[in-house]
Amino acid sequence: MSFLEMVDTYWLYFLVGRYPEGPLGGLALTVLLAVSGLVLALPAGLLLGLGRVSPWPWLRWPVTALVFVVRGTPLLMVVFWAYFFLPSVTGHKTDQFSTMLIALAIFDGAYLAEIVRAGIQALPKGQFEAARSLGLSYLGAMRLVILPQALRHMLPSLVNQLVSSIKETSLGYIIGLSEVSFIATQINTLVFTLPLQIYCVLGLTYFVLCFGLSRLAFVLERRLAAPAQGAAQKASS
Amino acid sequence: MPSFDLQLLTTGPYHEMLLAGLLLSLQLLGITLVLALPLAVLIALARLGSFAPLRWAATALVEGIRNVPLLAHMLFWYFGAPEFLPDPAKEWLYNHNFEAIAAVVALLLYTAAFMSEDIRSGIRAIPAVQLEAARALGLGFLGAMRLVVLPQALRITVPPLLSQTLNLWKNTSIATVIGTAELMYQAGKVETATFRSFEAFAFATASYLSVSLLITGLALAYHHRFPTRTA
Numbered sequence: 001m002s003f004l005e006m007v008d009t010y011w012l013y014f015l016v017g018r019y020p021e022g023p024l025g026g027l028a029l030t031v032l033l034a035v036s037g038l039v040l041a042l043p044a045g046l047l048l049g050l051g052r053v054s055p056w057p058w059l060r061w062p063v064t065a066l067v068f069v070v071r072g073t074p075l076l077m078v079v080f081w082a083y084f085f086l087p088s089v090t091g092h093k094t095d096q097f098s099t100m101l102i103a104l105a106i107f108d109g110a111y112l113a114e115i116v117r118a119g120i121q122a123l124p125k126g127q128f129e130a131a132r133s134l135g136l137s138y139l140g141a142m143r144l145v146i147l148p149q150a151l152r153h154m155l156p157s158l159v160n161q162l163v164s165s166i167k168e169t170s171l172g173y174i175i176g177l178s179e180v181s182f183i184a185t186q187i188n189t190l191v192f193t194l195p196l197q198i199y200c201v202l203g204l205t206y207f208v209l210c211f212g213l214s215r216l217a218f219v220l221e222r223r224l225a226a227p228a229q230g231a232a233q234k235a236s237s
Numbered sequence: 238m239p240s241f242d243l244q245l246l247t248t249g250p251y252h253e254m255l256l257a258g259l260l261l262s263l264q265l266l267g268i269t270l271v272l273a274l275p276l277a278v279l280i281a282l283a284r285l286g287s288f289a290p291l292r293w294a295a296t297a298l299v300e301g302i303r304n305v306p307l308l309a310h311m312l313f314w315y316f317g318a319p320e321f322l323p324d325p326a327k328e329w330l331y332n333h334n335f336e337a338i339a340a341v342v343a344l345l346l347y348t349a350a351f352m353s354e355d356i357r358s359g360i361r362a363i364p365a366v367q368l369e370a371a372r373a374l375g376l377g378f379l380g381a382m383r384l385v386v387l388p389q390a391l392r393i394t395v396p397p398l399l400s401q402t403l404n405l406w407k408n409t410s411i412a413t414v415i416g417t418a419e420l421m422y423q424a425g426k427v428e429t430a431t432f433r434s435f436e437a438f439a440f441a442t443a444s445y446l447s448v449s450l451l452i453t454g455l456a457l458a459y460h461h462r463f464p465t466r467t468a
């Protein structure tokens with residue numbers, strides 16, 4: 001089978017798996033998983049990040065320990081724990097998609113928590129003190145004064161986190177989730193004679209997606225930087 | 238859930254399997270680290286140098302590697318790359334633990350690409366006048382780099398390099414996809430053989446975590462010993 005015949009036969013399978021007759025797979029599943037993983041990781045990361053800087057030790061210590069443990073273990077380890085122990089916790093068999101989704105939400109949540117924490121701690125202390133002295137409660141000051149400023153600069157980091165998420169979804173391969181790496185390996189098994197070409201196409205696919213997104217992050221960073229500098233100048237003059 | 242079987246982890250064949258896995262993971266970490274650092278310095282220098290084709294090639298290499306997941310790199314080097322080679326070379330590789338070799342190649346390129354970016358930003362953080370002054374004193378480009386710029390840049394670069402080392406340590410687990418018998422692979426095998434998933438994964442998690450904390454500790458100690466200088 002020549003390379004062009006291979007592309008002609010399998011391109012649709014590569015993009016969407018056996019959809020619409022069977023379950024969604026391939027590149028579409030990769031993107032879907034990365035985006036929904038990040039959407040779930042956002043609130044998790046925000047809560048964990050707030051927990052990391054909380055003034056109450058009973059909250060700060062466990063959250064800090066959790067973040068350290070998750071960041072110190074490979075994602076694959078989190079995936080394995082989710083794969084083998086979610087069924088025993090929830091009582092019914094979890095499919096590969098939900099397993100991967102939950103693992104991604106926990107793992108990326110821990111990383112986002114550090115981004116949120118850094119964003120909060122980068123703000124001058126006076127911001128928080130001023131908000132408190134104006135009569136806002138701790139949570140009110142966080143919600144109305146600190147977070148809007150801290151999160152403003154998170155957008156480029158979020159796009160970069162999406163790039164990481166896309167790359168992380170490839171681990172679904174190991175638990176048999178039919179995302180794009182898994183599909184590529186299946187095609188490789190079926191065709192058998194073109195491993196080099198197939199894995200180059202796989203690499204190129206990830207590259208186009210991730211490189212495009214990281215350029216987008218770069219552009220966003222520039223756009224966001226401009227008004228912020230203006231504001232800083234105004235404040236200092 | 239049945240009680241935690243500590244005996245499984247401290248003695249017997251499964252203990253040895255897990256320990257062999259941990260050892261191979263540490264070897265992957267060590268070998269890759271030793272090879273990746275000089276490669277990363279070379280790539281960083283190529284990206285900063287004045288020779289345009291080399292600069293473009295290095296940029297393309299770094300972006301190409303960073304934007305593809307490590308798992309795809311592993312699959313490529315294990316399944317795809319041998320097609321390049323003549324048959325005797327293939328045979329030699331398959332007889333010499335090719336899983337581990339392919340894993341090291343993938344980890345090496347992936348880690349070096351990320352580290353070269355850290356080194357590059359470390360070098361760029363050194364004011365250009367340092368290089369110009371060194372050149373004016375009669376040092377060549379490489380001499381100025383080696384004697385003046387790099388010693389200063391490395392000081393700023395060590396903390397991000399340590400965090401890349403941490404990433405490398407966690408990334409060694411991905412070698413399990415191509416059947417490298419490292420820690421994750423062995424934990425999976427013990428799990429399959431004994432159905433003691435909790436024990437096997439607890440051992441793996443504890444091992445990964447200990448080494449990670451060690452690296453984090455090193456980073457903290459370094460930061461304490463050499464705080465970032467503000468000019």
